[in-house]
Amino acid sequence: MKSNFPKPDAISLNEKIDLVRTQLNKEEAVRFYKSGEWKKWSNEDIVKLQLFQNCLCVSFERFYKAIEKVLERPVWTHEFAYIELLQEEYYKLKGKPSMKEIVNLIPKEKRVIVVL
Helix, strand or coil: CCCCCCCCCCHHHHHHHHCCCCCHHHHHHHHHHHHHHHHCCCCHHHHHHHHHCCCCCCCCCHHHHHHHHHHHHCHHHHHHHHHHHHHHHHHCCCCCCCCHHHHHCCCCCHCCCCCC
């Protein structure tokens, strides 16, 4: 099977555009991660790619920092379980969620809120 994935050395702008439009399989995601090419990318480019991939292809730490910068707000880790909400926010189809909406993503039986 021929891969649509570009060679890991310097990726041209056109290849970057093709990459963000492509769903990477596990092997391609691992190869892209190992290439380190993503380390040179802007926050916006990281989010454009990773937010729509089924496989993690950049470090989670890098993606986490990038999405907080791009969305201009703290993103709680449990929000990644509802990736479609982050996608809608990214495309500005909905506004930033309130703290109540973010907490309500956690099932009631699993909520523990500690106030110090």
